[in-house]
Amino acid sequence: MNNSPGLPAAASPKPGSQSALRQRNEQLIVASLRENGALTQADLARVTGLSTATISNIVKAMCASGLATTEPTTSSGRRALAVSLLETPDVAAGIDFGRSHVRIILASPGFAVKAEKFVQLPVGHLARESIATAAAMLESLLAESGIARSQVTGAGVGVPGPIDHRTGTVIRGAILPEWVGVDIVSQLEQALRMPVFADNDANLGALAQVTWGEHRTVRDLMFLKIGSGIGAGLILNGSPYYGHTGITGEIGHAPIFDQGLVCRCGNRGCLETVASTAVMIELLSRGEPAPLSVSDVIDRAMSGDAATLRVIDDAGMAVGKAVANVANMINPEIIVVGGPLAPLGETLLAPIRRGLVRHAVPAVGEGTVVAMSSLGDRAEALGAISLALSHSRHWPR
Amino acid sequence: MNNSPGLPAAASPKPGSQSALRQRNEQLIVASLRENGALTQADLARVTGLSTATISNIVKAMCASGLATTEPTTSSGRRALAVSLLETPDVAAGIDFGRSHVRIILASPGFAVKAEKFVQLPVGHLARESIATAAAMLESLLAESGIARSQVTGAGVGVPGPIDHRTGTVIRGAILPEWVGVDIVSQLEQALRMPVFADNDANLGALAQVTWGEHRTVRDLMFLKIGSGIGAGLILNGSPYYGHTGITGEIGHAPIFDQGLVCRCGNRGCLETVASTAVMIELLSRGEPAPLSVSDVIDRAMSGDAATLRVIDDAGMAVGKAVANVANMINPEIIVVGGPLAPLGETLLAPIRRGLVRHAVPAVGEGTVVAMSSLGDRAEALGAISLALSHSRHWPR
Structure with missing residues (x-):
């Protein structure tokens, strides 16, 4: 559990810091490779709009952490390096808690969806019912898809309410009054037995647009x-x-x-x-x-x-x-x-x-x-996966 | 004139980019040194809240560009490096155009005010009158203070209206209708004969709070x-x-x-x-x-x-x-x-x-x-100085 209590759930690394920017750039590169297959670094620069120096640095780090590989190729008659994603056994979980549902999606660091489940819950259910439901759903998703729990590097979680980053709890004003004051990160870490990173659902929807979406x-x-x-x-x-x-x-x-x-x-x-x-x-x-x-x-x-x-x-x-x-x-x-x-x-x-x-x-x-x-109803869960991936070992600080 | 037409006036380096963050951090360090005199790197980390690695990198660059110097000292019985600002001959100008005034302040890269002038103008005056007034004011400020024009590395300029960063012109909605459509950067560069960087006055007021102010x-x-x-x-x-x-x-x-x-x-x-x-x-x-x-x-x-x-x-x-x-x-x-x-x-x-x-x-x-x-009425002009300093050779990209 790498989220010590009192530490902001979604605020590490500091938003707007150089490492947060770097993570966004890395996700941009991963998404481009997932969509296009192998690309040269020059192609990556064109597709992502990032500088070639930035791309070269990030590709180096991705290769070092086993997320990508490069091999020599030629492009317009010149020698170049083709970058491609490596399939790793790792997956991240994205969990979207709604007023009357839980959705879980499992995906690889290369943004490939591996498994998915949706369950309807009665309106007004308690936070601990949501959490128990999510734990059971994750269990059966893993069993059905043949993914071992040890492959799951962490879970991103979206809740429909603001999270005070100083306390890690959902504050007054949440659409789910049942969640108010709940220390969602530590309760979910206990139930899921993996690192958990929580954020407001709309924040995760925004993150999904710029990582999974067309923007x-x-x-x-x-x-x-x-x-x-x-x-x-x-x-x-x-x-x-x-x-x-x-x-x-x-x-x-x-x-x-x-x-x-x-x-x-x-x-x-x-x-x-x-x-x-x-x-x-x-x-x-x-x-x-x-x-x-x-x-x-x-x-x-x-x-x-x-x-x-x-x-x-x-x-x-x-x-x-x-x-x-x-x-x-x-x-x-x-x-x-x-x-x-x-x-x-x-x-x-x-x-x-x-x-x-x-x-x-x-x-x-x-x-x-x-x-x-x-991205339809899946935006929040997909964004939760991006949040979890941004904290996994594939995204070095 | 290093602002080619069509290039955004105040948008280089890209806001939110690593270099923009770095500039803000550099300004934070300069301001702390100006206020406290010489500080060790550990003191700087404490005062600014930046990491010691960030401070060490920036101090190195400041020393290389002649803005700071270090000398050995001891702190709590341990050896340390004391960082202090070097006085350079350089100054930057901050110009605040209002509906009925022009204010100019000259200051050093170490945030020391060198000279200052304020002139009242009639409401409804033309943009070219403001520009001519600013040019004459700068001329007499330089003469009075014994600062050579070659010492002025650039001028930051605040106007009371939004600037479209794609065209570098003041757009409709400005409090000064006389400025609408004027390519303020190139006109001022001709009149002042130095690099000019323009921004909205409220943006510069905000920048002043975090560079000159108490925040x-x-x-x-x-x-x-x-x-x-x-x-x-x-x-x-x-x-x-x-x-x-x-x-x-x-x-x-x-x-x-x-x-x-x-x-x-x-x-x-x-x-x-x-x-x-x-x-x-x-x-x-x-x-x-x-x-x-x-x-x-x-x-x-x-x-x-x-x-x-x-x-x-x-x-x-x-x-x-x-x-x-x-x-x-x-x-x-x-x-x-x-x-x-x-x-x-x-x-x-x-x-x-x-x-x-x-x-x-x-x-x-x-x-x-x-x-x-x-900062009173001077906030905009002081922020304009910070803008100009952020583009000067003391703030390497």
Whole structure:
């Protein structure tokens, strides 16, 4: 267990430090090799946008730790070194805890998914039930896939709430009140018997976009998760951004209506009281025999139901207004929307863009790309794998 | 002139890159030595919070470029190297262009101020008038202080508007419409005959806090300039933050009232239409024989005038609400308020804190320090010096 209590779970190495930057660059190289197969160092420089000196240093370290190998080749008639990934027996686990699910994915340091499991849990279950479920799921995943526990170098874990990096605990404001105050890292390390690294789910969604997703060369990215809660994760200057105490991306509590509904955070009219899936369901379930599900909302929107489209439009405009405020400050290149509403596509993105353009300064409103995540519901678990890999022996400090 | 056209003015080296981090660390070491005199490397590690390896590398480079020297000493009975700054003949210039003023400060690479000048200009003057004034001021500053032009390694320049880092020009939204579209770097390089590096004034205010100010070890800082415009500058993960195109910190355009006054950005009810000094003056000048000045507003507040205090309180609460939105996202350690209202002290800070606590999630509202800048009106020019120094030969890439 290499996470001593009191040490920040996800804050080692220091975000924004040279080693954090180096890890991001290494992940960029690994992802490019996984996607393209063997590449020369010159090709890697072109694909990743990194300098050849940076690439050469990182490739050297990857070869030393058994993650990559090089062999002589020729490129445009000149001698060159072809770099390729070595398959190692190691895997990392990514665990995504939701309000009513646990998802686990196992993948290699070369970003190849080895095994995957998803389990539904009742809303309001206790933290220890989630943890026990995850431990049992991991056990059966290992048995089914023939992977030994000793091959698992560590587990990244996403929880839907902010983690105070000074104490390693989930703080007030989490969508899962059952997790508040739980020292998630040490409890999971006991249950899983491996090093555990925890982070907020939206932060991991952001990390997934720049490691597993299509935005690997983006330096300033905001991931916006719209679900029963609304949260954001930030990649700034090429690295995950954690702020002073780890409580970032709380866009769900941006004030939209001064005299609006009371929010679980204690304020009024927060974005979550206007645009979460829970609010959409509540609005659209009136007069229905039973509350709708998120898929019902999506189905109705797809079939052109006017009330559903209006609710989604209003929610999207409110999200766009909140996002405009943030974009005015941090000028991201792209805002990636994730969460269960992803199948709505342009139906949700269009009002978000309208809200953004209306409320942002013109150069920012017109210049910021808003797109749906291509990683779907797996973004958080995939990002958790990247987090675990960034702490494994393949990523020397 | 080492800033080729089309190259971003202030974006070289790439913000957040290893060299940007290194420059920040070097400035931290220089500032510590300036303040404390000679220090051992172990002392420097303690004072700056940097690792001894980082310090040793940077001290080596500083000695090689003639900025520092080391000599043997003993510390707690053990042999050590005392590091001290060398006085070099070099100076850097910091130029702050305001709506109605130009300020120039000359300082050494060791952060010692050598000369200083301030000139008032009429509101609405043209960009070329500002530039001509700055050139004449620099000429007479050099003559008066006996500094040769060849000693000036470069000039940092602050303008009160966002600079698009792709074109190097001031973009729409600047408080000085006269500057919009002007290629400020090349025009100033012609007029001043030295390398020029330009940035938004609030960004330079933020840089000043962590180089000249008392917040040198803060990694996540927001500088908030409240003047006739309202803008913010960000230090994130220890480095100035510029975002995708350089248009960050536009908190003056956070929407406060949906149906509020039309703002110069084209939106309605922006923070600037509620809380800028121009709005305060307009509100308080009704029925007065002539419009008040900012000092009149400060004087009236200090003497307890109820209307003035109410106007400041309302403005502060609005600023606090806008700041809460940002703090919820980026979780800064400290928010430093600068600009001409600084003499108001707690009269302005108290309502900002109230707005922040009311609208931020509790852990952020309670955990974020709000303070007045101790650098007063000079913050922007001092930050401009840091910018110029970061590009001079004393800060090798």
